[in-house]
Amino acid sequence: MGLLQKILIPVLGLVLAFCFYSSRENFKPEMLRGKRVIVTGASTGIGEQMAYHLARMGAHVLVTARTEAKLQQVVERCRALGAGSARLVSGSMEDVATTRQLVEVAETELGGLDMLILNHVGKSYFNYFDGDVGHVQKLLNINFLSYVAMTVSALPMLKRSGGSIVVVSSMAGKVGFPFTVPYSATKFALDGFFSSLRQEFSIQSVNVSITLCILGFIDTENAMRAAADVLLTSPAPKEECALEIIKGGTLRQREVYYRYASTKLPLLLTHPGWSPSPDLGKAVTN
Numbered sequence: 001m002g003l004l005q006k007i008l009i010p011v012l013g014l015v016l017a018f019c020f021y022s023s024r025e026n027f028k029p030e031m032l033r034g035k036r037v038i039v040t041g042a043s044t045g046i047g048e049q050m051a052y053h054l055a056r057m058g059a060h061v062l063v064t065a066r067t068e069a070k071l072q073q074v075v076e077r078c079r080a081l082g083a084g085s086a087r088l089v090s091g092s093m094e095d096v097a098t099t100r101q102l103v104e105v106a107e108t109e110l111g112g113l114d115m116l117i118l119n120h121v122g123k124s125y126f127n128y129f130d131g132d133v134g135h136v137q138k139l140l141n142i143n144f145l146s147y148v149a150m151t152v153s154a155l156p157m158l159k160r161s162g163g164s165i166v167v168v169s170s171m172a173g174k175v176g177f178p179f180t181v182p183y184s185a186t187k188f189a190l191d192g193f194f195s196s197l198r199q200e201f202s203i204q205s206v207n208v209s210i211t212l213c214i215l216g217f218i219d220t221e222n223a224m225r226a227a228a229d230v231l232l233t234s235p236a237p238k239e240e241c242a243l244e245i246i247k248g249g250t251l252r253q254r255e256v257y258y259r260y261a262s263t264k265l266p267l268l269l270t271h272p273g274w275s276p277s278p279d280l281g282k283a284v285t286n
């Protein structure tokens, strides 16, 4: 029994770990060549960087957000970087017409879809919960319900291609964290919906993967503006973050944790006497 516990069990563990990790496919940028990918929230931040990585890999990219002028610049840069093709659809994710148009463009102009990257996020505040139920509802529409609507509309195409759904979430969607109450609620909802849907896909043998991405603090302009003065932890680079999301989606991983180690500790706020300014929330909410 002693010998079994001391030697055999650890050796068996090592053998199993080796089999598990060596059977996992390695990522190669060529895996994305010619693939048809929608990236939402691609006018800025991590979404914009994902579009550029995909372009370098030779994918057909279809980007979306509200600001058409910014999207136009992203499309031009994607073409210059070598995208198979680059297109845009501008509009708010609060509007079902945007969802419909995206799916239609993918169907008619790309002939289908291989990967749906759901990344957009509505503006919120980094402050104590202010009791504004209307804001929670608006944020749920943008950050959660539109993800559900996009998934439902794109599913027939993804089933045909055996494609992938990539959902960008946050550590604040796995663990409660102060000053992000409405945002955090929308991210927890994503986990509930997509982790359950993944189980159903498995039972029904639906060959569409779902990758949930759990991100820590990333150095995008909007995040830095809202939280850089407040958090002790240093942000991770958006370019590397974007690449890790694409890798995880391509390899059909269930979850991607990006910069998990660095966000675990320290997570305390700066300045012992600091408390959120009453204006901070208003400044970043629209």
Ligand SMILES: NC(=O)C1=CN([C@@H]2O[C@H](COP(=O)(O)OP(=O)(O)OC[C@H]3O[C@@H](n4cnc5c(N)ncnc54)[C@H](OP(=O)(O)O)[C@@H]3O)[C@@H](O)[C@H]2O)C=CC1
Residues within 6 Å of the ligand: 040, 041, 042, 043, 044, 045, 046, 047, 064, 065, 066, 067, 068, 070, 091, 092, 093, 094, 118, 119, 120, 121, 122, 123, 142, 168, 169, 170, 171, 215, 216, 217, 218, 219, 220, 221, 222, 223
């Ligand atoms: N940065 C961070 O520290 C972290 C980010 N994340 C997650 O990563 C993802 C990307 O974050 P990040 O790059 O920082 O975000 P940004 O604020 O830089 O980008 C948000 C994107 O969403 C678009 N968007 C906003 N509102 C709407 C709307 N109503 N309809 C359609 N599009 C909209 C914006 O474009 P436009 O205004 O033109 O519509 C923009 O393209 C998000 O899901 C976020 O929750 C997770 C953890 C940490």
Ligand SMILES: CC(C)CCC[C@@H](C)[C@H]1CC[C@H]2[C@@H]3C(=O)C=C4C[C@@H](O)CC[C@]4(C)[C@H]3CC[C@]12C
Residues within 6 Å of the ligand: 126, 169, 170, 171, 172, 175, 176, 177, 180, 215, 216, 217, 222, 223, 224, 226, 227, 231, 233, 263, 264, 265, 267
């Ligand atoms: C629970 C702990 C183990 C880890 C805590 C990590 C904390 C520090 C990390 C994890 C997720 C991060 C937030 C996030 O997801 C998105 C945004 C939106 C942006 O516009 C403003 C910044 C904000 C609020 C981030 C702030 C920092 C958060 C709370």
